[in-house]
Amino acid sequence: MSVVAAIAKSIIPNTILPRVEAPVSFYDLQFLDINGDLRSMQEFKGKHLLIVNTASKCGFTYQYEGLQELYKTYKEDLEIIGFPCNQFKKQEPAGNDQIAEFCELQFGVKFPMASKIDVKGDNVHPVYNWLTKKEQNGILSSEVEWNFQKYWIDDIGALRAVVYTNVKPNGKKFLKLAEELINEK
Known part of the structure; x- marks a missing residue:
């Protein structure tokens, strides 16, 4: 077993993963934004990126705030992309227009939102295929367990953290992780 494989097997969720080169470049991936426009992850190269599967009728919807x-705090170094998903107890039944309006009116969301996708199963979106398959990201296979699970991609396109739903994005634990990753040299 390689050192990376041994490390990946012992990963504790919500901690920083070692930086490894991914077999498949994260920056080759694309997605449709909430307005239906094709976007490339290449646009975000050089910045940290937080990918979050979202839902508007979930007990964790408050995490949009x-x-x-x-x-707002880290926008110089960090981009966030919300990926609406209806796979967990059908908690995102709305269409893209209604999702965009809800996010703007209820939470003032300014970060990019993707069109609604599947994060697991036969129709998993390529971004989530990369996030959840070690063969793609080079470090860790994982499963999206619920809405608002967070994946941190660093400024060179490496998967660095998987943060579960119960960790608030503005809580001390997450902010410590964010500071460490953003300030890493």
């Missing part, structure tokens, strides 16, 4: 605070 914390995500927006995080975005």
